[in-house]
Amino acid sequence: MGGRTEDVVTVDGSTRTDAGSTGVDEARGVTWHGVRTVAALELRQRVRSSRWKTALVVWVVAVGAITLLSSGALAALSRTESDPPSRGPLLFAIVTVLVLGLGLLVTPTLTSTAVNGDRAAGTLATLQVTLLSPAEIALGKLLAAWSAALAFLVASVPFLGVALALGDVPVAALPRVVVVVALLLVAVCGIGLGWSTVAARPAGSTVLTFLTVAGLAVFTPVFFGIAFPAVTQTETVTVHGISPEQWQDLDGLELENGAPANATCETYTEEREVTHTERTWWLLALNPFVVVADAAGTSPGAGMDAAANRFDPLGTVSEGVRFLRAGPPDVQEECWIEDGSAVELPTAGAVWPYGLAANLLLGVVGFVVAVRRLRIPQRTLPRGTRVA
Amino acid sequence: MADSPAPDLPPGGTGTAVATAPGIDVRGLRRAFGTVQALDGVDLVARAGAVTALVGPNGSGKTTLLLVLAGLLVPDAGEVRVAGVDPVTQSRAARARTGWMPDAFGTWDSLTAREVLTTFADAYRVAPAAIPGRVEDLLATVHLSEYADRPAAVLSRGQKQRLGLARALVHDPQVLLLDEPASGLDPRSRVELRVLLRRLADEGRTVLVSSHVLSELEEMADDAVFLSRGRTVAGHLGDDAAAARRTWRLRALDRAALVAWLDASGVVWRADADAADGAVLLDVEGDAGAAALVRDAVTAGVPVVSLAPAGGALEQAYLALDEERR
Numbered sequence: 139m140g141g142r143t144e145d146v147v148t149v150d151g152s153t154r155t156d157a158g159s160t161g162v163d164e165a166r167g168v169t170w171h172g173v174r175t176v177a178a179l180e181l182r183q184r185v186r187s188s189r190w191k192t193a194l195v196v197w198v199v200a201v202g203a204i205t206l207l208s209s210g211a212l213a214a215l216s217r218t219e220s221d222p223p224s225r226g227p228l229l230f231a232i233v234t235v236l237v238l239g240l241g242l243l244v245t246p247t248l249t250s251t252a253v254n255g256d257r258a259a260g261t262l263a264t265l266q267v268t269l270l271s272p273a274e275i276a277l278g279k280l281l282a283a284w285s286a287a288l289a290f291l292v293a294s295v296p297f298l299g300v301a302l303a304l305g306d307v308p309v310a311a312l313p314r315v316v317v318v319v320a321l322l323l324v325a326v327c328g329i330g331l332g333w334s335t336v337a338a339r340p341a342g343s344t345v346l347t348f349l350t351v352a353g354l355a356v357f358t359p360v361f362f363g364i365a366f367p368a369v370t371q372t373e374t375v376t377v378h379g380i381s382p383e384q385w386q387d388l389d390g391l392e393l394e395n396g397a398p399a400n401a402t403c404e405t406y407t408e409e410r411e412v413t414h415t416e417r418t419w420w421l422l423a424l425n426p427f428v429v430v431a432d433a434a435g436t437s438p439g440a441g442m443d444a445a446a447n448r449f450d451p452l453g454t455v456s457e458g459v460r461f462l463r464a465g466p467p468d469v470q471e472e473c474w475i476e477d478g479s480a481v482e483l484p485t486a487g488a489v490w491p492y493g494l495a496a497n498l499l500l501g502v503v504g505f506v507v508a509v510r511r512l513r514i515p516q517r518t519l520p521r522g523t524r525v526a
Numbered sequence: 527m528a529d530s531p532a533p534d535l536p537p538g539g540t541g542t543a544v545a546t547a548p549g550i551d552v553r554g555l556r557r558a559f560g561t562v563q564a565l566d567g568v569d570l571v572a573r574a575g576a577v578t579a580l581v582g583p584n585g586s587g588k589t590t591l592l593l594v595l596a597g598l599l600v601p602d603a604g605e606v607r608v609a610g611v612d613p614v615t616q617s618r619a620a621r622a623r624t625g626w627m628p629d630a631f632g633t634w635d636s637l638t639a640r641e642v643l644t645t646f647a648d649a650y651r652v653a654p655a656a657i658p659g660r661v662e663d664l665l666a667t668v669h670l671s672e673y674a675d676r677p678a679a680v681l682s683r684g685q686k687q688r689l690g691l692a693r694a695l696v697h698d699p700q701v702l703l704l705d706e707p708a709s710g711l712d713p714r715s716r717v718e719l720r721v722l723l724r725r726l727a728d729e730g731r732t733v734l735v736s737s738h739v740l741s742e743l744e745e746m747a748d749d750a751v752f753l754s755r756g757r758t759v760a761g762h763l764g765d766d767a768a769a770a771r772r773t774w775r776l777r778a779l780d781r782a783a784l785v786a787w788l789d790a791s792g793v794v795w796r797a798d799a800d801a802a803d804g805a806v807l808l809d810v811e812g813d814a815g816a817a818a819l820v821r822d823a824v825t826a827g828v829p830v831v832s833l834a835p836a837g838g839a840l841e842q843a844y845l846a847l848d849e850e851r852r
């Protein structure tokens with residue numbers, strides 16, 4: 139202490155004077171000042187390490203190389219075809235999946251050791267005894283990790299732009315993808331933060347975070363597949379089309395010559411196997427890739443030429459999952475003969491709001507757990523750890 | 527720190543306000559970790575304006591006690607007041623008044639010493655305008671100005687320890703809880719630490735220091751609290767040390783003459799087995815008894831070289847404890 143009394147700083151008046159106030163709403167007390175202090179501490183910690191810069195450079199090189207290689211490959215392929223499909227939607231899908239996939243790989247490492255790593259390093263308790271509230275510490279750590287993840291995302295935006303420039307992708311898809319991926323990444327940050335307060339060892343929380351992310355990204359389609367037989371059953375369905383009796387009446391010659399003139403569509407019932415995917419679609423909706431594909435909105439909308447020859451994986455996934463959400467229709471439409479155009483598939487509404495909400499909910503749960511576990515004074519300690 | 531101007535506090539200002547402030551008051555404190563009863567009935571009073579030593583064998587619960595006082599652990603039972611505030615129910619108010627220094631100072635990989643202190647000043651809501659000056663002062667106090675812009679992780683153990691002390695002081699706390707602050711410090715830094723803690727106590731703060739270096743503690747502590755197996759086993763030191771019966775060490779030029787005189791005057795003595803200089807150990811009633819002993823010996827013509835307490839009062843009291851290390 140310098141002993142210069144005029145420099146003796148007091149803690150802000152409110153806390154000094156109202157000594158009698160109890161810390162009832164302390165855990166919820168959040169100030170921007172406190173959050174910024176923690177976030178700045180965390181970012182200084184991470185950003186200054188050169189590892190991080192290397193990771194960012196590797197990221198840009200990897201995403202860039204894959205983007206350019208695949209667009210080159212697509213160009214080479216399309217040269218050999220007479221009516222090449224437009225390359226934009228495909229490349230856009232490739233870059234989106236790549237960015238989300240790598241993001242889901244990198245982001246867990248940003249928060250999964252945030253709390254127990256600090257505890258192991260002996261720095262957590264010193265932070266907790268300051269006037270920072272648990273929510274400020276948790277929020278600061280979350281914010282720092284999220285901004286690091288966003289740096290990776292922002293670095294990949296130019297490549298999404300390249301795909302957009304190839305045409306046939308609605309411009310709005312770019313901001314939609316970026317926003318949805320950013321929200322999915324903050325959810326992963328929250329999940330990692332939660333695990334890092336629950337597991338005593340950094341290695342344990344990292345594994346748990348990766349397992350959770352893998353559960354969302356990989357296991358959900360697997361479970362959907364496993365559940366498929368369970369929701370498949372034989373039941374009586376109503377069909378609108380050419381009834382089996384009519385088929386028997388038709389003679390083969392007529393069929394060979396084209397559409398039978400005297401066949402008419404009628405409504406009849408039949409025993410069939412139907413799969414009630416409207417009961418299990420949510421498994422797919424949990425999947426971050428499905429969420430992004432559905433939210434991207436790359437399917438030909440009103441403004442786009444539906445007949446254009448385009449291969450759009452994101453749009454296909456989106457349509458597929460919406461079809462699955464709708465489940466079997468009340469009346470199966472099988473009247474192929476009336477005109478040549480494809481029959482409208484029955485579709486339900488958007489799937490992504492549910493998936494995104496579920497992912498964010500998991501993130502919020504992780505965050506809330508973290509705040510609760512960061513509260514002091516502590517009653518129980520994680521097994522085999524000391525406070526200091 | 528020694529050359530900084532003495533704080534001239536305005537009358538009725540911080541000085542008197544702090545001087546009348548309550549210190550640390552602990553009653554019947556218990557805390558278990560699973561089956562280990564780390565604290566098993568601790569009663570302790572640390573006065574404001576005094577340095578209180580916390581002494582005890584390894585595993586006696588010193589660190590655990592300081593964690594409870596710092597508001598990091600909930601006690602299982604007992605009452606705690608730190609600067610008049612309960613760290614359990616009024617956590618925030620207690621933390622604003624308490625500076626805690628853990629026994630091992632964890633560091634952030636890539637923060638400099640200055641950034642560490644600035645961050646903590648921010649975290650303690652020190653007024654932003656005052657922070658740079660405050661940080662400079664603290665760095666000068668612990669003699670780290672030279673290392674202010676080096677990563678804290680590369681500081682030596684003693685330097686880290688000093689940075690940890692500066693960190694505990696950053697918000698000018700009324701109560702200081704220091705867990706083995708002297709460990710890893712060189713002799714000069716120890717002297718400076720002692721002077722600093724004395725000054726902080728003289729300013730009216732409550733200082734509770736745990737340490738194993740008893741000679742150190744003895745020189746700066748006003749009171750001592752002994753912990754053994756989670757229980758306080760002896761209260762105040764200080765005042766009654768001068769009157770208490772304790773062991774003294776007596777040495778003379780001629781051991782034979784000394785022994786002959788001691789035997790003749792019926793004083794019970796024993797040889798100091800640890801020393802080769804032929805000194806003897808004897809139990810004496812306080813300082814007055816020691817003075818009488820010297821007078822008698824010199825009168826009897828024994829060539830006395832020295833009479834001094836054997837070990838510090840603290841060390842004797844400590845060794846007298848029947849309890850063992852865990």
Ligand SMILES: Nc1ncnc2c1ncn2[C@@H]1O[C@H](COP(=O)(O)OP(=O)(O)OP(=O)(O)O)[C@@H](O)[C@H]1O
Nearest residue numbers: 519523524559562564583584585586587588589590
């Ligand atoms: N988190 C914990 N979990 C289980 N046991 C613990 C924990 N913290 C402390 N203990 C036990 O409580 C007892 C007191 O420990 P504490 O750290 O308070 O001792 P100490 O007096 O500080 O010792 P030292 O002088 O070695 O620093 C020890 O037996 C220790 O093993």
Ligand SMILES: [Mg+2]
Nearest residue numbers: 588589629705
């Ligand atoms: Mg200890």
